[in-house]
Every structure is written in C-alpha cells, then in structure tokens.
Amino acid sequence: MTWKTMPEGSVIPNAGNSKEYKTGNWLPTHLHFNDETCIDCGLCWAVCPDDAIILDEAGHMTGIDYDHCKDCGLCVEICPTVEKSLYFVEKANPKI
Structure with a gap:
C-alpha cells in the first residue's frame, strides 16, 4: 500500500491548534529568556513549532x-550563545 492507494481519513472541521487554545500551561518546567546574552540571530524563532517566540x-x-x-527544547538546542539565552527552570507550582 502507498499513500496514493490509502483510503481517505476523516476531516475535522475547525480543528484546534495552539493559536486558538492555550496549550503550554501544564508543564513542570518554564522556558526562561535572558535578553542580556541574546544576539538576535532569530534561530529560536525559526525552529519553534508553536510560534511561541515573540x-x-x-x-x-x-x-x-x-x-x-x-518546552520542546528546540530553541534551547539551536541557541548559539556560549551562555544560553534560552534555558529551562523548574516551575514553583506546575499545573499537572
């Protein structure tokens, strides 16, 4: 079977996405941004799958x-600064 011969699946009209719904408040960690070490390269923005970089x-x-x-960590991994401009810290009261 190939993708051309597979039967069509269902379609979800008005499917939810992270623009419409708050999806990041359940995490036990918190991404922190250090503007003093940021070099404005834009790599974090380019790799963020949730458009969460402002x-x-x-x-x-x-x-x-x-x-x-x-908190997928893609921005942390790609950050080129020696002292990372993006890093994780533990939340005091995570909503898990």
Missing part, C-alpha cells in the same frame, strides 16, 4: 508566549 517589529526577541510554548 519578536518585535525590528526582529529582536522580546520574550516567550508561555500560553503556547510546550
């Missing part, structure tokens, strides 16, 4: 949209 009009990172960040 940039200003000039393209400078200003923060993280915690309602949508799922």
